[in-house]
Amino acid sequence: xxxxxxxxxxxxxxxxxxxxxxxxxxxxxxxxxxxxxxxxxxxxxxxxxxxxxxxxxxxxxxxxxxxxxxxxxxxxxxxxxxxxxxxxxxxxxxxxxxxxxxxxxxxxxxxxxxxxxxxxxxxxxxxxxxxxxxxxxxxxxxxxxxxxxxxxxxxxxxxxxxxxxxxxxxxxxxxxxxxxxxxxxxxxxxxxxxxxxxxxxxxxxxxxxxxxxxxxxxxxxxxxxxxxxxxxxxxxxxxxxxxxxxxxxxxxxxxxxxxxxxxxxxxxxxxxxxxxxxxxxxxxxxxxxxxxxxxxxxxxxxxxxxxxxxxxxxxxxxxxxxxxxxxxxxxxxxxxxxxxxxxxxxxxxxxxxxxxxxxxxxxxxxxxxxxxxxxxxxxxxxxxxxxxxxxxxxxxxxxxxxxxxxxxxxxxxxxxxxxxxxxxxxxxxxxxxxxxxxxxxxxxxxxxxxxxxxxxxxxxxxxxxxxxxxxxx
Amino acid sequence: xxxxxxxxxxxxxxxxxxxxxxxxxxxxxxxxxxxxxxxxxxxxxxxxxxxxxxxxxxxxxxxxxxxxxxxxxxxxxxxxxxxxxxxxxxxxxxxxxxxxxxxxxxxxxxxxxxxxxxxxxxxxxxxxxxxxxxxxxxxxxxxxxxxxxxxxxxxxxxxxxxxxxxxxxxxxxxxxxxxxxxxxxxxxxxxxxxxxxxxxxxxxxxxxxxxxxxxxxxxxxxxxxxxxxxxxxxxxxxxxxxxxxxxxxxxxxxxxxxxxxxxxxxxxxxxxxxxxxxxxxxxxxxxxxxxxxxxxxxxxxxxxxxxxxxxxxxxxxxxxxxxxxxxxxxxxxxxxxxxxxxxxxxxxxxxxxxxxxxxxxxxxxxxxxxxxxxxxxxxxxxxxxxxxxxxxxxxxxxxxxxxxxxxxxxxxxxxxxxxxxxxxxxxxxxxxxxxxxxxxxxxxxxxxxxxxxxxxxxxxxxxxxxxxxxxxxxxxxxxxxxxxxxxxxxxxxxxxxxxxx
Numbered sequence: 001x002x003x004x005x006x007x008x009x010x011x012x013x014x015x016x017x018x019x020x021x022x023x024x025x026x027x028x029x030x031x032x033x034x035x036x037x038x039x040x041x042x043x044x045x046x047x048x049x050x051x052x053x054x055x056x057x058x059x060x061x062x063x064x065x066x067x068x069x070x071x072x073x074x075x076x077x078x079x080x081x082x083x084x085x086x087x088x089x090x091x092x093x094x095x096x097x098x099x100x101x102x103x104x105x106x107x108x109x110x111x112x113x114x115x116x117x118x119x120x121x122x123x124x125x126x127x128x129x130x131x132x133x134x135x136x137x138x139x140x141x142x143x144x145x146x147x148x149x150x151x152x153x154x155x156x157x158x159x160x161x162x163x164x165x166x167x168x169x170x171x172x173x174x175x176x177x178x179x180x181x182x183x184x185x186x187x188x189x190x191x192x193x194x195x196x197x198x199x200x201x202x203x204x205x206x207x208x209x210x211x212x213x214x215x216x217x218x219x220x221x222x223x224x225x226x227x228x229x230x231x232x233x234x235x236x237x238x239x240x241x242x243x244x245x246x247x248x249x250x251x252x253x254x255x256x257x258x259x260x261x262x263x264x265x266x267x268x269x270x271x272x273x274x275x276x277x278x279x280x281x282x283x284x285x286x287x288x289x290x291x292x293x294x295x296x297x298x299x300x301x302x303x304x305x306x307x308x309x310x311x312x313x314x315x316x317x318x319x320x321x322x323x324x325x326x327x328x329x330x331x332x333x334x335x336x337x338x339x340x341x342x343x344x345x346x347x348x349x350x351x352x353x354x355x356x357x358x359x360x361x362x363x364x365x366x367x368x369x370x371x372x373x374x375x376x377x378x379x380x381x382x383x384x385x386x387x388x389x390x391x392x393x394x395x396x397x398x399x400x401x402x403x404x405x406x407x408x409x410x411x412x413x414x415x416x417x418x419x420x421x422x423x424x425x426x427x428x429x430x431x432x433x434x435x436x437x438x439x440x441x442x443x444x445x446x447x448x449x450x451x452x453x454x455x456x457x458x459x460x461x462x463x464x465x466x467x468x469x470x471x472x473x
Numbered sequence: 474x475x476x477x478x479x480x481x482x483x484x485x486x487x488x489x490x491x492x493x494x495x496x497x498x499x500x501x502x503x504x505x506x507x508x509x510x511x512x513x514x515x516x517x518x519x520x521x522x523x524x525x526x527x528x529x530x531x532x533x534x535x536x537x538x539x540x541x542x543x544x545x546x547x548x549x550x551x552x553x554x555x556x557x558x559x560x561x562x563x564x565x566x567x568x569x570x571x572x573x574x575x576x577x578x579x580x581x582x583x584x585x586x587x588x589x590x591x592x593x594x595x596x597x598x599x600x601x602x603x604x605x606x607x608x609x610x611x612x613x614x615x616x617x618x619x620x621x622x623x624x625x626x627x628x629x630x631x632x633x634x635x636x637x638x639x640x641x642x643x644x645x646x647x648x649x650x651x652x653x654x655x656x657x658x659x660x661x662x663x664x665x666x667x668x669x670x671x672x673x674x675x676x677x678x679x680x681x682x683x684x685x686x687x688x689x690x691x692x693x694x695x696x697x698x699x700x701x702x703x704x705x706x707x708x709x710x711x712x713x714x715x716x717x718x719x720x721x722x723x724x725x726x727x728x729x730x731x732x733x734x735x736x737x738x739x740x741x742x743x744x745x746x747x748x749x750x751x752x753x754x755x756x757x758x759x760x761x762x763x764x765x766x767x768x769x770x771x772x773x774x775x776x777x778x779x780x781x782x783x784x785x786x787x788x789x790x791x792x793x794x795x796x797x798x799x800x801x802x803x804x805x806x807x808x809x810x811x812x813x814x815x816x817x818x819x820x821x822x823x824x825x826x827x828x829x830x831x832x833x834x835x836x837x838x839x840x841x842x843x844x845x846x847x848x849x850x851x852x853x854x855x856x857x858x859x860x861x862x863x864x865x866x867x868x869x870x871x872x873x874x875x876x877x878x879x880x881x882x883x884x885x886x887x888x889x890x891x892x893x894x895x896x897x898x899x900x901x902x903x904x905x906x907x908x909x910x911x912x913x914x915x916x917x918x919x920x921x922x923x924x925x926x927x928x929x930x931x932x933x934x935x936x937x938x939x940x941x942x943x944x945x946x947x948x949x950x951x952x953x954x955x956x957x958x959x960x961x962x963x964x965x966x967x968x969x970x971x972x973x974x
Contacts, residue, residue, distance in 0.1 A: 232753050242749040243792040250792055257788050260769040261781050267770040275770055276763050283752040283759055299770070416925075416948035421955070439925035439948055447955045 001326035003105070005333050007086055007112045011079035012341055014348045015071050017120040019396045020062065022380035025387075026053045027063025036213055042383045044371055044391040045406045045427065051397060054218055057161040058123035071347040074121040076338045081125040082115050083334065088132035089115075089293055095139050096302035100321035101314035103305030107297045110255075113248050114293035117286070118237070127165030128290050130155055134169055135294050138176050142194065149201045157208040164222045166209055173202045175277060179270025221399070231398055232285065234411060241286040249289065256300050263303035271299050357456035358433060359385045370431040370463070373413060373424065378433060378459070393427070416443060430464040496602055497587055501580055502845035504609045508576035509849055511859040512568050514617040516905040517559070518865075519890030522897070523550060524560025533722045539893045541881050541900040542915035542936065548906070551727045554658040555620030571618040572859045573850045578622040580846070583609055585629040586802050592637045595810040599817055604810040607761045608802025614758065615799050624662030627652055628803045631666045635673050635707075636807055639779070642699075644706050650713035657718035657727055664731040667718070669804075670711045672782035677704045679778055733908065744907060750795040758798050762791070765805060774815030780808035866968035869942050870895045876962075878972055880939025883922065888942060888968070902938065925952050939973040 022042070030036055030053065040051040053059060065073045089111045090104070097103035115128065133155060137148045152173075159166040177198050184191030212218050232238045243250040267275070278295025281288040308314040341348070355378055362372075362382070367389045374382060379395020394401050394410045401407045409423045416439060424432075432450070434440055436459055444450035444462045454461035527534055533553050537546045550556070562570040586608050590601045615621060630652065637643045656663035681700050684693075721727045752759045769784075776784075787804040790797040853859065866888050873896060882899045884892055889904025903910055903919045910916035918936065922929045925948055933941075941959070943950045945968055953959040953971040963970035 240750070240752040244749050246749075250789065253792070254785055254788060257766075257769065258781065258785060260766065261776045261784055272767055272770050276767060279766060280759065280763060283762075285753075416951035417946060418951075420951055437926075439952075442925040442927055442929060443948075443952045443955050445927075446952055446957075448957065 001330045003108050003112060004083060004086055004090070005330055007116065008079050008083045008334055009337060011082040011116060011119055012075050012337070012348070013079075013119075014350050014353075015075060015121065016350065016353060017122060018354075018377040018380050020074065020121040020380070021384035022395055022397065023055070023059045023062050023122065024066055025380075025384045026056070027059035027061070027066075030056055030060055031063055040397075040400060042388070042391060043379075043393065043395070043401075043406075045393055045409075046400055046404045047391065049400065049404060051400045052214055052217075054212070054214060054221065055123045055163055056213065057158075058126060058163060061162075062121070069342045071349060072341050072345060075348055076341055078119060078121045078125060080334070080338075081129055082119045085115050085125075085129045085132050085290075086111055088129065088136055089297070092132065092136045092139055092294075092298055093301040095136075095143055095145070096298050097305035099305070099314075099318045101305060101318045102308040102311060103301040103303075103314070104321070105317045106304055107301035110252050110297055110300075111293040113252060114289045114297075117249070117289045123163040124165055124287075126159065126162040127168065130159045131165070131169060131172065131290065131294055134172055135298075138172070139298065142176070142180070149197070152201055153204040153208040156205040157211055160209040160212045160218060164218065167219055167222045170202070170206060170209065170219070173198065173205060175273060176270075177202065179268075179273050182269035182273060185269070224399075231402060231407075234407075235398065237287040238285045240284060241282065241289075246286070249292075252292070256296055259300050259303050259307075263307050267299065275299055352457040354381050355433070355456070355459040356385075358454060358459045358461060361454040361461060362386060362390055362433075365390065371428050372431045372433055373410075373427070373429040374432075375414070375434040375438070375459070376410060377435075382433075393429070414438070414440060416440065421447075424464075432462045433459060436460050495597065497597065497605060500602065500605055500609070501583055501587075504583055505576050505580040505845055506849045507613075508579045508616050509572055509853045509859070510616065511861040512572065512618055513861040513864055514619060515865075515887045515890050517568075517571065517618045517890070518892075518894040519905050520552065520556040520559050520620065521563055522890065522893035523553070524556035524558075524563070525894070527553060527557055528560050535722065537906075537909055539897075539901055539904065540910075540915070542902055542918070543909055543913055544900070546909055546913065548909050549723045549726050549730050551657070551661045551721070551723065551730050552620040552659060553722065554655070555623060555660060558659075559618070559620075566854050568618075568858050568860055569854050569856065573853050575616060575618045575622060576849070576853075577846070578626055579612060579616050582612070582622075582626045582629045583802070585626065585633050586806055589629065589633040589636050589807050590810045592633070592640050593807055593811055594640070595814050600810040600813040603764070603813045604802075604806045607764060607809060608799075608806045610757045611761050611801035612799040614755070615796055620660040621662055621796075623656060623659040624665065625799050625803070627656045627659075628662065628665050628669065631669050632803055632807065635669060638703065638707070639673060644703075645710040647710065647713065649710055650717040653714035654717035654720045657721045661727075661731040663718055664728075665803075667711065667714060668786075670707060670714075672779035672786075674704065674707050674711070675782060676778040677707065730908075746796040747794050749793055750791065750798070755795065755798075758791075758795075758801075761801055765801070765809060768809060768812045768816055771816045772812040774812055776808070776812075780811075784808060863966055865891050866942060866944075867895075868965040869963055869968035869970050872963045872970060873899065873940070873942070878940055878962075880973065881937045883933060883936070883938040883941045883943075885942065885944045885947065885968070886919070886923070887944065892942070899940070902936070923949060925949060930956075930958070933973075941971040943969055943971075945969040 025042070026037060036056045037053050038050060040046050040049050062074065065077050069076070086108065090108055093104045093107040093111075094100055097107070118124070118128075134152060137152060141147050141149050156166060156169060159169060177195060180191050180195045180198065184195070209219060210216060214221075241249060274295040278291040281291045305314075358378075359382065363386065370390060371393075372382075372390055373393045376394055376396065379392045382390070382392050383395060394406055398407060401410070409427070411417070413420045413423050414434070423429075431453075432440065432444065436455065436457070438460075441452070441460055441462070445452070449465050450462045451465055452460060453463045522539060523534055526538060534548060534550050537543050537548050559571060562574050566573070583605060587596060587601060587605060590596050590604055595601050595604075612625065615625070631649065634645050634649060638645050653663060653666060656666060677700060681697070681704065684697050684700070715728075718728055719725060723730075750758055783804040787797075787800040790800055866885075870892065877898075881902070882892070883902045884904075886903050886905075889901045892899065892901050893904055903916065907916060910919065918932045921932050929952070941949070941953055943953075945964060945966070950969050950971075954961060958974055959971040960974050961969060962972050
């Protein structure tokens with residue numbers, strides 16, 4: 001309970017994510033128009049092109065929370081989602097270590113590192129929690145415990161309207177099926193009936209997923225971008241983890257490796273499948289760190305619990321876990337802290353983190369007066385704050401921009417690749433907004449055709465000295 | 474005492490020799506042929522330039538003579554002997570000789586690794602093949618014509634001798650000290666060789682501590698006595714190796730030099746080969762690591778302390794530096810084969826697979842491999858120069874040689890070594906010797922220009938730069954192209970040259 005309380009407290013943090021803003025804008029629009037947007041009208045580059053707010057329910061929810069409790073409400077929601085995910089993982093680990101000894105507490109600490117790494121005010125928090133719930137239900141059932149698989153189809157119905165990660169949920173079901181088949185091949189009994197049951201539940205979950213405003217498209221759409229090299233290489237959170245910067249995670253992987261080496265209990269094929277899948281997903285993209293918690297840690301907890309059985313330290317944890325009343329204390333703490341954050345504290349936004357002064361500058365320009373090229377991360381913030389006064393070049397709805405080649409044009413300018421000036425001319429850009437100190441600043445100054453018209457602690461704005469003529473320069 | 478004791482060759486004794494070449498030899502031959510790849514590495518030229526300098530002046534370099542930013546700066550060129558060897562090879566057969574040398578060294582390293590597998594009782598069959606393939610594909614990352622080739626071979630040799638002592642009871646040869654002396658003059662990776670003693674020493678000491686107290690019986694007393702002897706021998710050979718590494722032109726500085734890589738500096742973070750592996754691109758390396766994990770989680774066999782330490786150290790080194798991926802073979806390989814063998818003993822199909830592969834992998838060593846080396850080597854040596862097309866600024870160098878514009882040069886970091894060798898008339902701004910440049914403001918100045926900081930023009934002015942030779946897609950090329958003060962005078966698919974107006 002102490003770990004969970006600290007995790008909740010640390011999980012609140014400050015608002016640091018740029019994507020939340022366009023989700024809020026989408027939520028506001030859906031609430032006000034009672035229509036889910038199907039085309040873009042926030043950008044001048046893909047204006048009128050198809051864009052479907054497939055996370056529409058999450059966006060309505062975010063907007064509701066923001067209306068009710070402001071930015072701090074979103075932070076508390078995020079911390080609560082992290083807490084619920086950790087609590088679910090705690091239940092999952094308890095299946096492997098029922099006495100809740102050293103294995104359980106070590107697993108919970110490691111899970112905290114994993115869950116907190118990508119703890120943001122975004123719809124994927126639903127996926128993290130729902131994945132944990134799904135794996136818990138599957139593990140309880142596969143270990144002969146309570147059968148809560150019947151809850152999965154309604155969970156998938158909700159999930160499909162909250163976040164595209166529902167596809168991963170289906171993949172997990174498929175992996176469990178494969179795991180059962182592998183265990184059956186290795187001689188485990190009762191696998192055939194289990195597999196039949198899982199196939200039936202899987203079919204229901206799949207059907208439930210189709211109950212969303214875009215139907216089958218929702219399931220196909222994430223696959224289209226899953227293996228795309230450019231997106232994976234250019235968007236920081238999708239990149240492979242850099243272990244020189246990511247020391248706690250390297251420590252965790254080394255600890256898991258040591259456990260795998262020294263615990264010597266062997267593994268069932270299904271366990272190995274999950275371990276390898278979790279590791280693969282994480283090595284491919286650091287935002288997949290939650291799969292380490294979901295797929296690797298339960299096996300590790302099991303091994304550590306067996307290894308540490310009889311250790312004095314493990315016994316101490318077991319005795320602590322048996323002490324009652326912790327749940328009530330935790331609930332009281334969470335409630336009190338949430339109330340304090342929402343009702344007493346000022347909005348927890350790091351000063352200078354978001355380009356507020358630049359927004360003020362842009363507001364000072366007449367609506368539609370300028371065509372802006374903005375830094376990718378600023379897009380969502382401008383959409384929310386400028387409310388259509390100036391439309392953006394790009395924001396983090398990457399899939400849409402990628403299809404229309406806008407992402408490539410953006411990269412050409414911001415990486416100063418060949419043809420960067422042609423992009424500015426072709427798009428008739430007369431205002432460039434980017435993070436303070438970006439190399440583009442030096443280049444624009446050198447050309448003699450641009451002048452800096454605004455600069456603050458986070459960003460700078462450059463304006464073209466003469467109007468763009470269109471075509472090539 | 475031994476956790477995974479050496480097994481007999483094959484479960485049913487040594488398999489009968491077959492007329493077929495062993496799979497190991499086929500793999501080694503393929504590996505040799507696959508290693509005859511063209512030169513792609515930029516630093517190769519740096520070493521050739523240094524080798525030429527030492528060859529012509531008959532003295533070891535101790536200061537920089539190639540740059541205009543740090544001329545005369547102290548330079549601990551711990552790889553001086555490798556540079557001399559490289560240049561000698563280049564004189565003999567051009568870049569193709571370097572390519573063949575690379576393939577021979579890499580193949581020899583894999584051969585030594587196989588010998589290590591053999592001393593652990595798994596020299597043939599499925600475990601050896603899995604170990605060899607994992608080592609080969611991981612080492613492919615660093616199959617470059619550079620001094621670290623010596624480290625890969627010598628490290629595998631050290632690991633072989635240490636395993637041979639551990640599993641076959643043969644004492645460590647004193648010749649290791651000679652190799653250590655040579656190694657310290659060839660590449661900074663000799664430190665890995667010294668570190669390789671550590672896990673074995675720790676394991677033996679651990680066993681000795683556990684056996685402290687009254688000894689039961691003659692056998693036990695003999696075992697403890699042998700353990701003590703082994704520890705003493707290991708410690709003495711290690712001491713001799715450490716002492717031998719001091720036999721180099723820079724003395725103790727050579728020993729201290731590799732330590733700077735223990736905690737990466739901000740400058741090192743700029744260098745791709747020191748980066749953490751990008752598993753989106755390093756798919757093969759990831760697959761190998763996943764195989765290792767799979768073996769780890771499946772195997773019920775106990776893991777020796779030495780193998781455990783090697784495994785943890787390698788995982789750490791590989792995750793934090795893609796250039797360390799060859800450690801999959803050197804440090805992880807020997808333990809891997811033992812555990813693959815253990816895994817294959819568990820299911821019934823495992824035993825069948827192992828026996829089949831052993832039958833197929835029972836040919837006599839050599840003829841095919843020798844033929845591959847002979848034919849491949851000859852073809853590679855006599856063919857056109859094996860240099861990767863579109864990689865090096867050949868056209869730009871020809872242009873500068875022809876035009877001879879006045880002024881100092883600002884060059885792309887990657888091109889530095891190539892220019893040192895092919896364009897000695899123009900000292901470079903920077904090259905792959907980050908350790909030399911980062912001691913002073915030269916590297917900071919380079920980064921300042923490279924990252925297009927606001928004072929880029931002042932830096933170039935202060936350094937007297939009037940020529941810029943860049944990779945044609947670099948941001949800096951866009952900046953100079955946009956500047957009225959610079960004029961583009963040359964461009965091809967590789968490089969672009971700007972002159973100050």
